[in-house]
Amino acid sequence: MTSKAKATAAGCPFSGAAAQDTCPMGDPADNARAFNPFEGAYQLDPAKALRWSRDQLPVFFAPELGYWVVSRYDDIKSVFRDPVLFSPKNVLEKITPATPEAMEILQSYGYGMNKTLVNEDEPAHMERRRVLLDHFVPSELEKHKDMVRRLTREKIDAFINEGRTDLVESMLYEVPLLVALHFLGVPEDEIETLKSFSLAHSVNTWGKPTDEKQIEVAHDVGRFWQYAGQVIEKMRAEPEGTGWMHHTIRMNAKMPDVVTDSYVHSMMMAIIVAAHETTSLASANMFKTLLTHREAWEDICADPSLIPNAVEECLRYAGSIVAWRRQATAPTSVGGVDLPEGAKLLVVQASGNQDERHFEDGDTFDIYRDNAVDHLTFGYGAHQCMGKNIGRMEMRIFLEEMSRRLPHLQLSEQSFSYLPNTSFRGPDELWVEWDPARNPERVDNTALEPRRDFAVGAPARRDIARKVRVAELRQEADDILGLTLEDAQGRPLPKWSAGAHIELCVGDFDRKYSLCGDPDSDSYQVAILREDTGRGGSRFIHETLKAGDAIKLRGPSNLFRLDPDAAHYVLVAGGIGITPILAMADRLKAEGRSYELHHAGRSLTTMAFTARLKADHGSALTLYADDEQTFMDLPAMVAGLGKGAQIYACGPQGLLRALEDLTADLPDGTFHFEHFSTSNAGLDPEKETAFEIELVDSGMVLEVANDTTVLDTILAAGIDIACDCREGLCGSCEVAVQEGDIDHRDMVLTRTERSENKRIMTCCSRSTGGKLKLAL
Structure with missing residues (x-):
């Protein structure tokens, strides 16, 4: 859908219609007009609440909020991918405007929250990020593991014989806060004060407090601001202090134009919240989700190697970051909807994370999901959360310790409550119970010993089965x-x-x-x-x-999906390529869609499913057998395509290349294909040449050696990138190329896409010799 729109909170922005008038968006417009993220279904389950949007209206204007809501995975990713067109400047903007009384209170404390890494535009953002990134690389984070495990074990020791506890109160709030303070180098002597400050900051920025509550929150936020300033002054007096904030302060002295005074103060306040609140909430969500899905919990107890991917699936299915914000800096479109300059966007990662267009059976929890790491909970692109691997590390250790020491843990009967806001989600309390007499360590001291130590970073797909x-x-x-x-x-x-x-x-x-x-x-x-x-x-x-x-x-x-909007489908299978094509034919028939099916092979006896094809798809089916001298007329097939028709083909390379040639001048999206084999024999170091890649968003320059791939070089640097087949067949490791010439070796891109030189499959393709600049 494409509509000329004027973003106004007063009513429907389409065609100048008022909120009470008939809206040209159709039936879903009622849901759009009624959308309120501060109450009701969104607060209970944001992904489920926006299922209607993913299916019917993936980009819509919410008059109550004054924002455009984006709900599909690909659209959210496209917004995150372009931090210039979609500025992060409104990320920390109060989503509920402050009352004059609240503003006066904030000013009385000298409150001056300014730019931080999350809400700063380019090029200043990346310049600062590069200066401050070193502490977040996996090799540095490995140094914090023992501390995280020690804190976790101390907390469990304190309640393990009690039989019942609120996990949030007894472990999941305080440990992430202590870890955050340790990582930052901030004193640990005022945890309760920091807890109230953190909650106030979240409500102030992403919540909808009443006018009376705004006054209370303003005082807490003002005191938080002053507290952050006091901590900075203490830290300045310790020039040799360790931790990320000490490093930031030193960079402020060394590069004051890049790491400014106002930035240091604002970042101190923001990072104390960001470094622990999200991990605390995500960990509570994780235990709630796993204990609700008992089979998953029991599988983890039996096989702790599942823990890294279980954490990713929990972040996908019930992550703590529900939504984030952006603002369009020029007229543009998202998901086919035209947006004006200045349009404010609420990009709902929780919804994108359950989008079945990217995640098979996306609203089902599955710890064996092999692309769970694709979730958008950490964001994507230049502003992806720098602390993602700290959070992963903590959640894995929490889960490993608890599942080993309390495998009989259960959720207590309870009602869950959440802090009402647009962007962060996790239960206020999480009561669990167990029978202390069944604690494994009472009869076996080895239960106290960790069984797994997971490398920092995203899980390896090959460990998931x-x-x-x-x-x-x-x-x-x-x-x-x-x-x-x-x-x-x-x-x-x-x-x-x-x-x-x-x-x-x-x-x-x-x-x-x-x-x-x-x-x-x-x-x-x-x-x-x-x-x-x-x-x-x-x-x-x-x-x-x-x-x-x-x-x-x-x-x-699924990397070979049917476009639901085609007017007609031409399904073409060669040999064993019938397997995905048969499933497509079954679906199209069930939906009453217009399709035709062509299946070719050496002989009928070598062609699978011929009896079922004739029985179920006879009127749409044409069979071709070499030994009967019946062959596909591919030119006629392509020439006969009507308007809006699409071809889906799977089979030998010769068949697919012929169809690619014949459809070269047709509109993009007419021809879809899938290879089931590759001629890629892997790297031969004696025939390869080393080259450089520049990761533009991350500020890194890396060398790809003659015996390794672009993909493995990127992963070794601690940058998340999806990968599946590692043979150039699936397309999951695709990265945008900003500059450089590519030696394409994949079986994914069309001839036109290769000639554009804008995309590379990092598992197999390389540079022709010079540097490649990649959008990572």
Whole structure:
């Protein structure tokens, strides 16, 4: 939808309609006009409350708030990706304007909150960020692990024999605060005072206090401001002090034009909140979520290697950062909606984190989700949270210690309350209970010893896999083996959408296969072609797998989605490429959409699912067999495309290249394809050349050696980047390129996209020789 809009809180901004008039947005406009983030459904479950928006109106104006609300994953990411067009200057702006009385009180304290790292524009933001980043790199954060574990164990020791506690009060508030103060180098002697100050700052900035409450909050915020100034003066008197704020103060003395006096004072106040409040709330959400999803908790207790990804899934499903803000600096559009200069945006990460367009079965909690790390809770791009890895480290240690020492922990019966605001979320209290007589350490002292020490940083995808059982094997065609897979513990497997794939982990092989059964079934079905000239994975599966075998899988993931808005769908499959195409055909038929299906192979006996194709899709189906001298007429197929029609193809490279050539002059988005094999043989150091990459948003220049990839070089520097196949097949490791010539080696980008030279698949593609400037 594209609409010329005027952002006004007085009523519907479309076509000059008043709030009471009929709005051209249609039925969802009622939800848009009624949207109030300070009460009701949004406060109970923001992602669920905005499901209607993700499905019907992903960008809408909320008159009650005076903001444009953005709810879909890709739209949110596009906003975060451009900090110039979408300025962060309103991040710390009071979302509820202060009353004159409150403003007078703040002024009486000399309150002068100014720019910090979260609300500063470029280029000043990046200049300061580069100066202050060193303390946040993984190698530096490793030094804090023992302190975090010691504090955590001390707190658990204090309540482990009680049988009941409020985890927020007894551990999850104070430990993150102590860790934050230690990291910052701030004195630890006024925790209770800091707690009241922190709450006041959150309410003042992101809440909707009454006029009376504003007066109380203003006094607390004013005292917080003065307290921050006093702490700075104490720290200035300790020139050799350790911690990030001491470093910031030294940089203020060394580079006063970059790290200014006002910045130091404002950052001291902001960072005390940011460094602990978000981790405290996220940790409370994590335990609430895991103890509500008991099977996940028990799996973690049995296998602590699941902890890093469980933390990421908790951050995705119930993160503490619900929404953030931006302001458009020029007329633009988001999600097809035109926005005027000055438009204020509320980008709701909690909603994007459950968007099924990016996360399969996104509103389901799944600690085995292999792309959970894609969540937007930490933001994205130039302003991504610098402290993300501190939070991850703390949450992992909390979870490892609690699941080891209190595996029988349960949620107490209770009603949960939350501080009403737009942006931060976590329960005020979290009561849990257990039987102390069942504490493992009462009978086994080894229960006191940690079982895992996780490296700082995002979890490795290859450490994430769920256990499944081979329920059935069947012959789908010559050399094509069909498998039915069930969860090893009899649970339903996650739902998936047409075009999705899984990765089977069998023996020493990890291989991807498209799902081709019923997306609503509790089991999965795949079909595997035996390739004797391949790398051995399919041959191993054909020769060794049998019913009842226990294996592992990753996924499901979907990088080959149907566009729901096409006027007609032309589905083309070559050989085993029928697997994702069959699922697409099933979905289109179920939805009553217009489609045609073409399937080609060497002979009918080598083509899987021919009987089902004829039975279920006969009127739309055309089969082609080489031994019968029937072949696809690809030029005629493309020439016959009507307006708005799209082609979806999976098969051998020759088929896909031919279709790419034939559709080269058609509108973007006409041709969609998926490869199921690659000719990428990996790096040969003797034939490769080292080159530099500049991470523009992070202020780093790195060398990509001749024996490593761009992807691994970026990950080693502590920069989060998604990755899946590592073969140039899936597109998950794509990064925008601002400058430089790319040696494209992937199977994802179209010919046009390659010629534009704006995107690189970092797992396989390289520079042609010079430096690459990447938007990271």
